[in-house]
Amino acid sequence: MNTRRLNATTLVLYGFVGLMSLIVLLPVIYMIMAAFKTRTSMFVSPLALPESLSFETFERAWGVGVGGFMVNSLLVTFLSVVVIVIVSGMAAYALSQMRGWVGQAIYLMIVAGFAIPVQAVLVPVFQIMSGAGLLNSRLALVLPYAAYGIPFTVILFYAFFLDFPKELEEAARLDGCSRFQAFVRVILPLSGPAIASAAIFQSVFIWNEFILALLVLTRRGLKTLPVGILDLQGEFTSDWPAVLAGLTLATLPLLILFVLAQKYFVRSLAGLGK
Amino acid sequence: MSDVKISGLRKSYGRFEAIKGVDLTVADGEFVVMVGPSGCGKSTLLRTIAGLEGADEGAIAVGGRDVTHEEPADRGVAMVFQNYALYPHMNVSGNMSFGLRMAGMAKDKIAAAVERAAGILNIGDHLDKQPKALSGGQKQRVAIGRAITRQPEVFLFDEPLSNLDAALRTKMRVELGRLHADLGATMIYVTHDQTEAMTMADRIVVLRDGLVEQVGSPRELYNRPVGRFVAGFLGSPRMNVVPARLTRREGDRITVSIDGLDDMTRPLDVTKGKDLREGDTVFVGIRPEAFGPPEDSGRRFALKIRVVENLGRETLVYGTPQGFVSDESDAEDGDLVIQFARQKDVRPGQTIDIGLSASALYIFDDAGLTRSFPNDH
Amino acid sequence: MPQRPRTARSDGRLTYAAMLSPAIVLLSIFVFVPVALVLYGSLFRFGLTSAEWTFVGLSNYVRAMGDGVFWIALRNNIIIVVGSIVLQVGFGTLLAAVLDRGITVGNTVLRTIIFAPMVISSVAVGLIWLIILDPNVGPLVSLVKAMGLTPPRLGFLGDPSISIWVVLGIASWQYTGFMMVLILAGLQAVPKELYQAAALDGATGLRAFWHITLPAIRNILIVAVLITTVGGFKVFDLIFVTTGGGPANATQVLSTWIYFQAFNLGNTGYADAISVILLAIAVLLGWAQLKSSRRA
Ligand SMILES: Nc1ncnc2c1ncn2[C@@H]1O[C@H](COP(=O)(O)OP(=O)(O)OP(=O)(O)O)[C@@H](O)[C@H]1O
Ligand SMILES: [Mg+2]
Helix, strand or coil: CHHHHHHHHHHHHHHHHHHHHHHHHHHHHHHHHHCCCCHHHHHHCCCCCCCCCCCHHHHHHHHHCHHHHHHHHHHHHHHHHHHHHHHHHHHHHHHHHCCCHHHHHHHHHHHHHHCCCHHHHHHHHHHHHHHCCCCCCCHHHHHHHHHHHHHHHHHHHHHHHHCCCHHHHHHHHHCCCCHHHHHHHHHHHHCHHHHHHHHHHHHHHHHHCCHHHHHHCCCHHHCCHHHHHHHHHHHCCCCHHHHHHHHHHHHHHHHHHHHHCHHHHHHHHHHHHC | CCCEEEEEEEEEECCEEEEEEEEEEECCCCEEEEECCCCCCHHHHHHHHHCCCCCCEEEEEECCEECCCCCHHHCCEEEECCCCCCCCCCCHHHHHHHHHHHCCCCHHHHHHHHHHHHHHHCCHHHCCCCHHHCCHHHHHHHHHHHHHHCCCCEEEEECCCCCCCHHHHHHHHHHHHHHHHHHCCEEEEECCCHHHHHHHCCEEEEEECCEEEEEECHHHHHHCCCEHHHHHHCCCCCCEEEEEEEEEEECCEEEEECCCCCCEEEECCCCCCCCCCCCCEEEEEECHHHCECCCCCCEEEEEEEEEEEECCCCEEEEEEECCCCCCECCCCCCCEEEEECCCCCCCCCCEEEEEECHHHCEEECCCCEEEECCCCC | CCCCCCCHHHHCHHHHHHHHHHHHHHHHHHHHHHHHHHHHHCCEECCCCCCCCEECCCHHHHHHHCCHHHHHHHHHHHHHHHHHHHHHHHHHHHHHHHHHHHCCCCHHHHHHHHHHHHHCCHHHHHHHHHHHCCCCCCHHHHHHHHCCCCCCCCCCCCCCCCHHHHHHHHHHHHHHHHHHHHHHHHHHCCCHHHHHHHHHCCCCHHHHHHHHHHHHCHHHHHHHHHHHHHHHHHCCHHHHHHCCCCCCCCCCCHHHHHHHHHHHCCCHHHHHHHHHHHHHHHHHHHHHHHHHHHHC
8 A cells, every 4th residue: 555655656756747848848849840840831730740851941041050150159169168267267276375365355356246247237348349349259259258257167166276185286386386387287187077067067158148149249150159040030031940940950969968968067057056 | 414494483374473483403314303282383384494385584594505485396305294195196106206307307317216216115016006096004105205206305294194093103103214214314294193203203393382392302301391381292191280389498499398298399490480489389290100109209199099091011090189189181170190010900999009209200380491300300 | 573575486476466367357357347337327328339428417217217117127027036936946946856856767867858948048948939939830829729728819928918927937948957956966965864864753755855855955945046036137038039028018127128228229328227226136136145155
């Protein structure tokens, strides 16, 4: 009797989680499925399966430049993450070594930067960018992305570096390293997990970042995926299958990457709770 | 020549002064052990010698060369840490050769130096292992090996054995002694362990609150401590200290009285400390092994036994003396600790007679200075 | 007290300053200077590209107080915040609890699926749902009709009385999995002995959840609520893509209203004033987060 009640509970729990998974999955499945439909069948029978497996819609979407958007996103994301990791790593290490109120004050200042959303400083950021003549350049994305990635990454690295015994750096210095060499040759090689965590975390955010990219990029050739796929809508007025094909092309690679490396994604993003 | 000369050294952390003016000279090839209570500045002093902390004031010279403002690696010192501080991402030979590689030494010379150090320390079989694959004792050997490969003039050790278990500690202690004899290098060694201090040191430095309290050979420090602090610090179990009253003063002889005991007359060191007068409070120090049989000691008192520790070769008895209480000892509540150099068949609750000879007393004034030593010291 | 000059070399100040400077420069240019500029600009009337700045004192703030859309935007932000806490943190907690102890087979697969929308860009999420909810071609309308109900005449996103709730639903579709993973990490840190001890005391199932689980993850729940709150005030992409703030400004939020005022209407000073208000909210929340994590 006990086991039967247990089974009923388990069934309810599976039902609950299963239903949630279904709610998450259906729109994604719909996106992929409807991308194969024709415009007419979208109108006439929205719920029906596609009649044939033609990749013609994908070709049309690809023609808008999804491939180019992807390359742009890759480039911007890669550069930003590299800058974030290097700049934050150095700053966090210096802070973890500095004693006294100066280090504390700088740390607090950087943490304070964490609280400031880009949405609240859109106008001046735009003014600075256009004043510097950086509109429509990759630098106009990489630099602010790096800046907004720094606070969180510094916090993450700082906590990580504090866990190192300080004798490690001291041993290196006795072995002839300068402070900077000790950082590069001893501390950095041991920071793989923190670097990976920070890189994944920032990659997800920068890959998907929209508002800054919307502001500073108007040239098609530079657009990143989020602003680029918005163009799909304008390009294919009411050609929904093509839009969905474009969305599929834009989202599937990251989704697949996520599924393959979900353990690391989850670990990195769950780190936000700390 | 690789002596170490420290003069007028001061070091503060913010407003807190950790080293308050230390002068110390360590001779070439000498093995000096630094001891002192936790937080007295031993590590700070060692790290300042190494150059890991900058000195606020004073100077440090190694082999006659002023290194006060040199980088750590340029001082000719190597340091071994309590937690080993091996580089986790390098294997054993990588750890040992890192300093030489940083110095740009030729590959074959590095290999030779690593091999030599590995030979000395018996870790030749582990050169390819990662640090996490080593036992604690092996890790400490690698850490020492890392210091040896650089052929420093001075070795600095900060509690290098305290993470090891007792048996291994004894073994490594002997090995370090042998190493010192082989290399003939100058060594400065910080420890909490009395046995290490007493057995390894040519000289012991007792630090207290950022100042040198006393420097001397182990026997000197044990037999002729300058004050209550050093007397209480060296020796285990520690010295029993009992408050007493100075009842008579005749030139350089004083008579002290402890409640329940006959008066005892002792010589007084009049060259230091304040002038003692009749009626002053003094403190009488008795080492646990200095009590004697009641028959031939002169003074005697009854002791109610509370705890007996039978250590095989010797017996420690903790008990309450009749008539007086102690001010300081390894026992609680004003009890005394008495050490018998043999097995003794006594039980808690029992009362036994203990003898005490006046010639075994240390007498401290209320400032803590030793004013009278036992006869045979 | 006579002091010898310390060498900068052994002190390391120069090295550390050099290591810190890139971060400080970047943060200054893109975070701190802009904050100063919004504070300053909010006191002026000026266009995005015009060189003519007119000092207007606090009148941009006064204008906000009298601007109906500003209040709608603020109300919508609050709806999203509160709704997200209920939906995302609420369901996230339930899902996490079930995945942690309720079921044992297929956890990783289910977790991966539910978490997946987190890695899709909000723009793509918005576009997918825009099509799903489309009144003409959207499958949902057909589905509702097939069930014999009448869908809203103007579509789910076109009906001003429900559109903000629909946006809330889409946001929750994207982020509930994130909350679940966050809370799951907290749950997995709860020692299992605690549940065994509770079971001996007679607390199992729901009672164990209430008396053991929830108190044990209190801190992580606070963090989850704060993240959701901050996210709710920052929401932009989803609304920009799905409704553009419409219909009839029914789904404006502070960030979209700032954007439209500054970049479509050229009321840059006014946009700065709203930015300052958003900034104040964000800083207040950031401070709360800092305090709560200190205690944690
Ligand atoms: N980085 C630091 N900042 C501030 N105070 C410090 C720092 N390092 C040490 N101190 C203080 O300086 C004093 C001496 O510390 P030190 O580490 O030298 O003690 P120690 O004698 O080695 O003690 P132990 O036997 O416990 O190792 C202590 O009071 C300690 O709190
Ligand atoms: Mg120490």
